[in-house]
Amino acid sequence: MENLSTLTGKYGDEGDKLIFKVLNSGEYLGGKIFNKTKENLLSFLDNQIEKSKKIAPLSLQDIWDNETEKSVLEVLKMHMQEVGISEKALRYDLTVPFARYVVMNRNDITFPFKRYQVQPVWRADRPQKGRYREFYQFDADVVGSPSLVYEAEFFQIFAEVFKRLGTSVTIKYNNRKVLNGITEAIGAQDKFVEVVTIIDKLDKIGVEKVNEELAVLGVTPSGIDKLQVLFTLQGGDKEKLEAIKTTVSSSEIGVKGVEELQAVLSYLEAANFDFSTIEFDPSLARGLSYYTGAIFEVKAHGVQIGSICGGGRYDDLTGLFGLPNVSGVGISFGVDRIYDVLNELNLFPETMADAAKVLVTNFGVDEEKFSFNLVTKLRAAGINADMYPTQAKLGKQFEYADKKKIPFVAVIGADEMANNVVNLKDMVSGVQEKYTVEELIGKLK
């Protein structure tokens, strides 16, 4: 939970709408209130007016007489929310609260400061596949240095993580300064957000629609013409960056953005980084408004889902909380979406690494004590063992082992107890052999 004021204004207009606001203790604004009859509603609101002078200026009866029922309800809802919403809100991401934390603890932190963090965050959005109201983010950030080496490190982290997960991804990147340069170069710097939003839709609606929307926005034909380089970039990232550099050559900030990315690539090159998974995308914008430099986005291959990671550099975020001139850069893994991807691509192992290796049978009152003693010995020897919990038919116990993918079953009945041996069945081959306890431990270890 954060103060509402900590979160508002950090994520853009859309972000502000998606912040989960929290009601004051004891308030209830559920739909039931707004479905009441006129009489009930008016008497309810009279009580509210008594409680709060904030909505006293409203003459409810007047509005009711002159407006449609729906608009009255809208007006009432707005005023109700003014009364009911507290100064608290649920975390929207981990970056802004982290910036607040850094400012609060500035005296105890040695910069550059690195940290990782896993926690749930919330969006007041309509949920659908891959879009959740509550989901986990895994964030890694470093604040207190403008060094572009950190950008390179985050590329390495992305690449290493998805390599280990066995997932094929594309790490897309861009730089806000490049976008600034582009809007400057086409003489539309006063419409930065609008232009960038349209360009960002490129892969979704296509070049023609993008040009159309830019024209409607008021971008000059020569400006639009200049932009076409963006849509027809050829070659590797190095070539693309050179081409963009020419496009934004008239913009000081634009050139700086390109040079920053070139520097990052040079670090990666020095570290023998595999460039095949990364892709410079000058149309990549990202919604969060606090980014000022590099921006990242990771897309999974073979699964239709939004981006599974995001990130970028923010020069001024701590400044908003009273600590200026501290640059930071960080990335965020969308843990739930990554889970969805792994699940859909069947990348989770069939069995858990720490699942039981052997199931010891349970035949009855005397046998289960012998079995429990064996389980204890096996565990003491470092073998992951389990005993069937109740006396049951042997077939049932084998079936259980089969379904749990437990590779061995140790059968202990009257015969085995009398001879002080264990009858071990290999569930894959079906072969069954008798061992002493010591031999069994040696066999399973």
Place this chain on the structure above:
RNA sequence: GUGGUUUUAGCUCAGUUGGUUAGAGCGCCUGAUUGUGGUUCAGGAGGUCGCCGGUUCGAGCCCGGUAUUCCACCCCA
């Protein structure tokens, strides 16, 4: 936030113009096999048809409300 869509057995889904006892596959249980899983065969259990109300002699099916699922837009993890 806007526009759609889904909801019937544990799971995935059929269910005709409203008509007797709501079905299938898979799963589950029992037995064939009294101490031996996967395969096969035989049998069985399991449903307030999301919820509330209405129309009708009669509603899983029609109407109203509500919840919910998923999708598109928007936006993003």
